[in-house]
Amino acid sequence: MKLVTRADLGWPASAAPTQTSTKGVKVHYEGSPVSTKLLTDHEACIAEWKAIRKSHLANKVENYSDVAYNYAACPHGYLLEGRGIGHRTGANGNQALNQAHYAIVGLVGSSGLTEPTDAMLSAIRDGIELLRKNGAGTEIKGHRDGYATACPGGPLYDWVQNGAPRPGGESTPPPSTGGGTSSSTTYTVKKGDTLSSIATAYKTTVAALVKLNGLKDADKLSIGQKLKVSGAAAPAAQPLQPFPGASFFHGGRHSPIITALGRRLVALGFGKHYTSGPGPNWTNADKRNVQDFQRSRPELAGDADGIPGPKTWAALKVPKS
Incomplete structure (x- = not known):
């Protein structure tokens, strides 16, 4: 699962009403034109998701307390947190329908980008399974199954009607190969850990960690601090890209490591300077995004020059390319 949390997006905890169980999950689409740029630019997906939340909060007729959906799924296979776990959706048409099912929206629309990618379908399945671990029942429906609408569009609805299979023939996520268990886990905080990074690793959310441990979103973690992680499998060790050295990052460098x-x-929410998405060439956009990341971390802010050093690289946890 590639989870982008509310903390990653720079959003506060959801103000949506709480709800700990439903009959299942309803699948949605945007219902308006969606740019095909999302297919090649993950930054555009993040911008799209933020724009949806902004428009919902500005909607005085519906009077949304937050973005309407519990999660969104993008063409690159990222699950983007909305209201998240334990919150009633606002997307299904009326209060009774909202109470019956949680909601996940695929970032496809009525024109432009209309066909979900396999990665998007896998991300929707990730969201369904995550919600099932946290109170959702087994039903998987389209928005139109409860409300007079074209949502979730033809391609997504056909997939739902077919049982919402995971691409490759699996109806549920493959078993973990990390040797973890699904029982509660006590995690010891290590150097560089954040609530967001721990939530991502354990396929849970910052909100769930906060609630379980009596924390606040803004609480800073201490090395050696014990955190409870419940209802999530311990992660497999993710292979990380070794630090290539600060001299690696200069104009003219071309490498998949840069991508x-x-x-x-x-994924961490520091991509605003890209105009066409990440690529293999080291550019000023990369440097400025690294600088924004460094400024966001107190231990790095004093040397926010935009060039990854050992401390910055360790904090970024870049997956092996």
Whole structure:
């Protein structure tokens, strides 16, 4: 699961009403034109998701307390947190329908980008399974199954009607190969850990960690601090890209390591300077995004020059390319 949390997006905890169980999950689409740029630019997906939340909060007729959906799924296979776990959706048409099912929206629309990618379908399945671990029943429906609408569009609805299979023939996520268990886990905080990074690793959310441990979103973690992680499998060790050295990052450098760095920055919410998404060439956009990341971390802010050093690289946790 590639989870982008509310903390990664720079959003506060959801103000939506709480609800701990439903009959299942309803699948949605945007219902308006969606740019095909999302297919090649993950930064555009993040911008799209933020724009949806902004428009919902500005909607005085519906009077939304937050973005309407519990999660969104993008063409690159990222699950983007909305209201998240334990919150009633606002997307299904009326209060009774909202109470019956949680909601996940695929970032496809009525024109432009209309066909979900396999990665998007896998991300929707990730969201369904995550919600099932946290109170959702087994039903998987389209928005139109409860409300007079074209949502979730033809391609997504056909997939739902077919049982919402995971691409490759699996109806549920493959078993973990990390040797973890699904029982509660006590995690010891290590150097560089954040609530967001721990939530991502354990396929849970910052909100769930906060609630379980009596924390606040803004609480800073201490090395050696014990955190409870419940209802999530312990993660397999993720292979990380070794630090290539600060001298690696200069104009003219071309490498898949730079692409991996850019994608990691975007996933963490630090990709605003890209105009066409991360790529293999080291550019000023990469440097400025790294600088924004450094400024966001107190231990790095004093040397926010935009060039990854050992401390910055360790904090970024760039997956091996």
